[in-house]
Amino acid sequence: MDRRALLGLKSATPQTDVVKTSGGGGGAPQPSYTRLPTITANIRRPGGAMGVMTVETGIDVPDAALRTRAAQSTPRLRAAYAVVVQQTANALLPGAPPDLERLIGQLQAATDRTLGRAGARLLIGTVMVA
Numbered sequence: 001m002d003r004r005a006l007l008g009l010k011s012a013t014p015q016t017d018v019v020k021t022s023g024g025g026g027g028a029p030q031p032s033y034t035r036l037p038t039i040t041a042n043i044r045r046p047g048g049a050m051g052v053m054t055v056e057t058g059i060d061v062p063d064a065a066l067r068t069r070a071a072q073s074t075p076r077l078r079a080a081y082a083v084v085v086q087q088t089a090n091a092l093l094p095g096a097p098p099d100l101e102r103l104i105g106q107l108q109a110a111t112d113r114t115l116g117r118a119g120a121r122l123l124i125g126t127v128m129v130a
Helices: 064-072 074-091 100-115
Strands: 016-019 030-044 050-060 121-129
Touching: 030 064, 030 074, 030 121, 050 074, 050 100, 064 074, 064 100, 074 100, 100 121
Parallel strands: none
Antiparallel strands: 016 030, 030 050, 050 121
C-alpha cells in the first residue's frame, strides 16, 4: 500500500509515464507504461510462521487500441496477477526463493489472456519474500 496516497500527497490512481512520439503530427504524447499496484500473497516461512510475498508490476503497451483496452481492464489484470502470485506462493517451499522466470512467464500469459491478445509487455519491479 502506498502511504503517500493515504496522506493525500500522491494520487491513488495507477501511475503512467509519458513516452514522447517522434512523429511530425505534433499530437500530445501518449502514455505507454502503466504501473499497477503491488500484488501480495501469503507464504509459509521456515518454522511454520506466515510471511508475505510482494510483486510490483507494470505493463508497457505501445499499441493505442490495446492501451485503451489495458486501461479499462486494470481491475481484471490485478485479479489475474493476484491468482498467479498466490499460486506461486502456495507452491513455494519454506525458505526457498521464488522461480522468477516461471513467475514472469505466468504473469505474461495472464496479461495476454486478460487483454485478449498479445502486444502488452509485462514489466516486473521488485519481487520480495519476507
